[in-house]
Amino acid sequence: MDIDDAQRFAARWEASWNSHDLDRVLADYAEDVVFRxxxxxxxxxxxxxxGKPALRAYWTAGLARLPDLHFTVTGVQVCLDTVVINYHNEAGRPVSEVLRLRDGLVVDGFGAYGPTPR
Known part of the structure; x- marks a missing residue:
């Protein structure tokens, strides 16, 4: 993956999340995904x-709790098979999503959170 691929992935990721369409979001995740x-x-x-079914259950519950969820990508980095998406969430909190891909699908990921704005 190069930076252009990573930026395209991040733009699709952002649009998918902002649509609140979990089928669209989950299309980028492997069946055996592990997410922390x-x-x-x-x-x-x-x-x-x-696993993807457990991820769907988590994100379904999460979206129910945050109906105003919205992500704004602020930067993208790449390293081999990993993309880091820096963004601000609906509360303005900075977050970095670290996603490792295999065959174009996320197999491992986690979010790292900055301070909540005052």
Whole structure:
């Protein structure tokens, strides 16, 4: 993956999330995906989500809690099979999504969160 590929992926990722269409979002994730989030434990009882069905359940519950969810990509980095998407969420909080891909699909990822704006 090069930076142009990563930027195209990030633009699609942003548009998918902002559509709130989980089928569209999940189209970029492998069936055996592993995703880690500090917020998952409060939503589904574990901070590590394994498999696309479990990821769908987590994000379905998450979107229900955040109906105004909106992401604005602020930067993209790439390293071999990994893309880092820097963005601000609907609360203005900076986040970095680190996603490792295999055959064009996310197989492993996590979000790293900055401070909530005051």
């Amino acid at each position: 989030s500090p917020f998952a434990a409060t939503v589904v009882g574990t901070d590590t989500i394994v």
